[in-house]
Amino acid sequence: MKLTSDSFPDGAAIPIEFALGAPDPESHVTFSSNRNPHLRWSDPPDGTRSFALFCHDPDAPTVADDANQEGRSVPHDLPRGDFFHWVLVDIPSDAREIAEGAVSDEVTPRGKSPGRTPVGRTGRNDYTSWFAGDAQMEGVYGGYDGPGPPWNDERIHRYYFRVHALDVPALDLPDSFGGPQAREAMKGHVLATAEWMGTYTLNPDVRED
Numbered sequence: 698m699k700l701t702s703d704s705f706p707d708g709a710a711i712p713i714e715f716a717l718g719a720p721d722p723e724s725h726v727t728f729s730s731n732r733n734p735h736l737r738w739s740d741p742p743d744g745t746r747s748f749a750l751f752c753h754d755p756d757a758p759t760v761a762d763d764a765n766q767e768g769r770s771v772p773h774d775l776p777r778g779d780f781f782h783w784v785l786v787d788i789p790s791d792a793r794e795i796a797e798g799a800v801s802d803e804v805t806p807r808g809k810s811p812g813r814t815p816v817g818r819t820g821r822n823d824y825t826s827w828f829a830g831d832a833q834m835e836g837v838y839g840g841y842d843g844p845g846p847p848w849n850d851e852r853i854h855r856y857y858f859r860v861h862a863l864d865v866p867a868l869d870l871p872d873s874f875g876g877p878q879a880r881e882a883m884k885g886h887v888l889a890t891a892e893w894m895g896t897y898t899l900n901p902d903v904r905e906d
Contacts, residue, residue: 698741700860700891704734704797711844711856711895717804717824718845718899725765725848726899728804733783733841734895735797738860742888745862746790749883750817751876752783752841756854757823764847773851780827781876782856783841784820786883787867792816801841811839811873818867821875837873844897853898862889 705711711734713719719729738748757780763769795816801809808828811819824838824845846854861883868882 698738698860698862698889698891700736700738700858700893702735702737702858702893705895707893707895709895711897715895716843716845716897718843718848720848720899720901726845729843731801731804731841731843732798733795733801733843734858735795736858736860736893737794738891739793741790741862744864745888746866747786747863747868748788748790748792748817749861749863749868749879750783750785750788750795750859751781751861751879752856752858753876754780754782754844754846754854754856756846756852758847758850761847763849765849769849771847771850771852777852779876780823781820782822782824782843783858784822784874784876784879785817785840786820786870786879787813788817790866801843804842806834807836808838808842809840811837814840818870820870820879821873823875825875846897846899848899850898850900851903853896853903856895856897858893858895860891861887864888 714730721727819839828834
């Protein structure tokens with residue numbers, strides 16, 4: 698199985714329009730277009746009955762004390778963990794593509810509602826916890842919300858888009874679920890996996906290759 702995108706090359710920097718956060722010379726960061734990138738997959742194995750799609754950042758700081766703080770930086774060697782930007786399951790077995798901007802085309806304060814959509818069932822992404830306690834942004838974030846790493850992070854973040862071909866038409870998940878729950882539910886059901894990766898940083902002192 699193969700995964701491709703017309704929005705950016707595999708391994709390249711993700712264009713700003715597909716991010717939630719954009720650099721700003723005065724405030725360090727502002728909101729961007731937050732469009733979902735185009736994705737196309739092909740050659741699923743026989744027996745595929747549905748697909749699951751994830752976008753996750755494995756470079757998220759595990760301690761956020763220094764994140765976005767003036768006069769400080771998030772050290773490159775700080776332990777990192779997963780941050781899910783998109784969790785989509787129960788994608789029909791005949792689906793092969795998600796168009797650019799089809800599921801996200803702006804930043805939605807308090808989040809887009811998770812649940813069933815024409816392209817599958819969306820779970821919570823991790824902006825749900827990131828914005829917790831923010832009076833203007835707090836809410837449940839479903840669907841796609843793009844990169845928005847700390848503007849003072851010394852590390853360039855990687856964003857992995859992965860499509861999994863599954864041998865079941867739907868995953869056994871509760872009404873509200875996130876990336877870890879979806880990963881657990883699909884154990885033993887994955888027939889094939891395809892991947893596309895992009896990078897992103899908001900730190901002007903970090904060079905993108």
